[in-house]
Amino acid sequence: MKLAFIGLGVMGFPMAAHLQQAGHQVCVYNRSPEKAAAWAESNGGSHALTPAAAAKDADMVMVCVGNDDDVRSVVYGEEGVLAGMKAGALLVDHTTTSAILAEELAAAAAKLDLRFIDAPVSGGQLGAENGALTIMVGGTEADVAEASPVLAAYGKKVTRLGPVGSGQRCKMVNQIFVIGAVQGIAEGLMIAQKAGLDIPTLIDVLGGGAAQSWQLQNRAQTMSEDKFDFGFAAQWMHKDLGICLDEAEQQGLTLPLTEHVHKVYEQLLADGFGRCDSTVVIKDLVAKAK
Template identity: 75%
Template sequence: MKLAFIGLGVMGGPMAGHLQRAGHQLCVYNRNTEKAEAWVARFGGERADTPAQAAKGADIVMLCVGNDDDVRAVVYGEQGILAGMSPGALLVDHTTTSAELAEELYQAAKEVGVRFIDAPVSGGQAGAENGALTVMIGGDEADVAQAQPVLAAYGKKVTRLGPVGSGQRCKMVNQICVVGAVQGIAEGLLLAKKAGLDIATLVEVLAGGAAQSWQLENRALTMAEGKFDFGFAAQWMHKDLTICLQEAERQGIKLPLIEQVNQAYAELIEEGYGRCDSTVVIKKLGA
């Protein structure tokens, strides 16, 4: 299948690599030309100078960039993705964005005869590199059915949640749950340290009980050791939680824990920890 992939960051680069290895005819675009050239040198395929050029003639175009504004920057305009796509082609957005943007893109794509689904992912850089992401999709059933076999190149679980916007709302819930676990672990570790418990033994014991979680098994020890130079950046979690709070406001509800933790991330970013793993939130407890 002829495909295009826009955005070759820590997530998009490995995801596009899996598509190339799967035997698809792939053209990529990245605003940093050197990164795109390095990707082609490693994986093969072709590189385009604009999103429109990459999208030209593609059956499916996938993008994975930073935020709502970044998506609009590569989708719209004379050099944007929609300008290059053929009628009937499918646009898949893997970026974590607002559900409102997903609904906006669905309408914009429809106006030029293009189909659209929102498909944010979970699993982090390791999941992207290992082809083991969870893909949460919102879109029409027929469009999702066409995309699923392709997305399986890097998605161990590829699931439709409902109409356009449902994937983004599912990702919001995902981030709320992740942050709840991280904050709980941070506070638990603070108590454990003050009480003089052996952290390695503690984590081993907790992992065998009801407190078990991916965050506990993969992040508790690094949190306790003060290691944050990897993983999902605090600045991106702050962006995601802000989207969650905006959606909560639209739904007429309050998310008190998320409000508290998102404020902590805002302060950490100001203190220079924006590029650290999101578990750096433990620093706000003085740990």
């Protein structure tokens, strides 16, 4: 298929590469033209200077940028992807955004005889590089069925959750589950370290029981060693939790844990830890323990 991929960050760069390697004809766009040119040189695809030019004649257009406003900046306007897409083409948004934006984009696409699905991902940079992402999709059954074989190039699991917006709401639940595990591990490590327990042994023991989780297996050791120069940035988790809280407010819900951790990230960002892995929340507990 002829595809376009908009946004070549730590996730988008390898995701677009997997599409090209799967035999598709991929044209990319990035706000930094040099990065798009480098992608094309290393992967054999092409690049364009505007989102509209990248999307021209594409059967599907994937977007993977930072937040709601970033999505709008590459989708709308004379140089946006909607202006370049051919009738009947499918727009796929991999960005983690609000469900409201997903519904907005679906309506905007429909007015132009285009189709839309929201498809946020989980698995981080490593999952993108290995082609092993979990993709949570909202859209019609027909549109998701059409997109799934293509998304399988970088998704080990592609699942439709319901109509447009459902993928984003599933991603919200994912992020709440993740920070719940991370906060719990951080607090547990405070006791473990204070008591002088051997952390590798602790992780091995707990990994065989009900406390087992991806976060425990992949992040507890680095948290205990004060290592955070990798992974999913705290600034992005702060953004994602803000989306969760906005959705909760719209549904008339209160999320105490999410509210607490969102405030912790807010302070960590103010202290200069925004680019650190999201497990940096343990620094808040360490500081309070002094």
